[in-house]
Amino acid sequence: MDTKGAAKIMKKIWHLLTIAVVALISITVLSGCSSVAKQDVLKVDQKNKQITWGVKADTRLFGLENIRTGKLEGFEIDLAKAMTKEILGPNGKAVFVPVTSSTRVPLLKNGNIDAIMATMTITPEREKQVDFTKSYFDAGQSLLVKKGSPIKNIQDLNKPGKVILGVSGSNSVKNVAKYAPKARVLQLSDYAQAMTALKSKQGDALTTDNGILYGMASENPGYEVVGGNFTKEPYGIAVNKNQAPFRNKLNWALERLEKNGTYNRLLLKWFGNVKGFNYQVMKR
Secondary structure, three states: OOHHHHHHHHHHHHHHHHHHHHHHHHHHHHHHHHHHHHOOHHHHHHHHOEEEEEEOOEEOOOEEEOOOOOOEEOHHHHHHHHHHHHHHOOOOEEEEEEOOOOOHHHHHHOOOOOEEOOOOEOOOOHHHOOEEEEEEEEEOEEEEEEOOOOOOOHHHHOOOOOEEEEEOOOHHHHHHHHHOOOOEEEEEOOHHHHHHHHHOOOOOEEEEEHHHHHHHHHHOOOEEEEOOOOOOEEEEEEEOOOOHHHHHHHHHHHHHHHHOOHHHHHHHHHHOOOOOOOHHHHOO
16 A cells, blocks of 8 residues: 555544544533433532532622632622522522633533523523523623723724723623624623723723623722613523523522512622612612
């Protein structure tokens, strides 16, 4: 057999091996998702006395790691803890797994987490992948700019040459394409990188939900939230499909916390002193 013939055979073998590996990975992922879907998450959590939550670890006011203690702090962290106690009793434990806008759904699908409470907007597109509880926080998309910036609203960004910063996997990136189609969108992996990019003048404005932006502004006094809200962004807790008992129990727990005043106390704790943010309209 000549060299060319041998090369062709080797190429075919590598091609077949590649197909086999891809097929094996696909089967493994699908079987994993299938086994997760068959589990009754509520029963498992009640037995283990813990709920594993996917939360943000880089988002001030909602979920942020305290550098001194190493613990996660924020409105969503406290709300998840309170809901866990309502569902599992006083000995129930809330376990937290940090997620990003890009990793949260894959982690849920693979069974690494039971629920997502991570500034996740309820959208028809996402409802094809996961089920949501009712909204627990009604946000709206806005803009963060350097103080003194000529950018005052989303219309000011709808011009060639303007650059808007956002976080990949977030709903805000998709919204910008609709409200400012002439601008270029630069996507970063998380909010810390997006803020760094804004400070280094890689973009004219950073966009995401108002609650997140007010948290960033409080950490960075030279920046401010402008333009009001140009979208409605209701946050929901996401769970896997076919987990109706778990979703219903989460809704039940959230409603109890709203009725007994816990929800409003947490809202006051985290947003009551945030300059420019009207937490009164968020009370339930």
